[in-house]
Amino acid sequence: xxxxxxxxxxxxxxxxxxxxxxxxxxxxxxxxxxxxxxxxxxxxxxxxxxxxxxxxxxxxxxxxxxxxxxxxxxxxxxxxxxxxxxxxxxxxxxxxx
Numbered sequence: 001x002x003x004x005x006x007x008x009x010x011x012x013x014x015x016x017x018x019x020x021x022x023x024x025x026x027x028x029x030x031x032x033x034x035x036x037x038x039x040x041x042x043x044x045x046x047x048x049x050x051x052x053x054x055x056x057x058x059x060x061x062x063x064x065x066x067x068x069x070x071x072x073x074x075x076x077x078x079x080x081x082x083x084x085x086x087x088x089x090x091x092x093x094x095x096x097x
Contacts, residue, residue, distance in 0.1 A: 022058070026079065028044060028049075028077070028078040028080070029078075030047075030076065030078075031076075032072055032074045033045070033072065035067075035070055035071075036048075042090075049078060049080055049090050050087055050088065050089045051067060051089075051090055052090065052091075055089075055090045055093065057092075057093045057095070058095065060095045060097070075097040077094040078094075079091045079093075
């Protein structure tokens with residue numbers, strides 16, 4: 001039998017999910033059109049986004065990946081920041097398909 005405190009916590013936080021769950025509120029969702037290894041960037045929906053040393057790639061299987069896991073034609077969800085040069089720099093990329 002559940003103790004009252006355990007039951008209270010369960011009822012209070014029923015929707016706690018693992019950190020690896022795919023978010024639903026991406027800044028951008030689109031298809032990779034090109035991968036530019038020279039510029040260290042990708043083009044998604046006709047927009048260029050740059051990678052940084054801290055960009056995180058999340059693979060479809062929930063594991064952390066790398067830029068090598070990205071391919072032309074993949075659907076991705078993006079989070080980015082605009083740097084001091086007004087360039088979009090990726091913080092997180094989620095591979096959706």
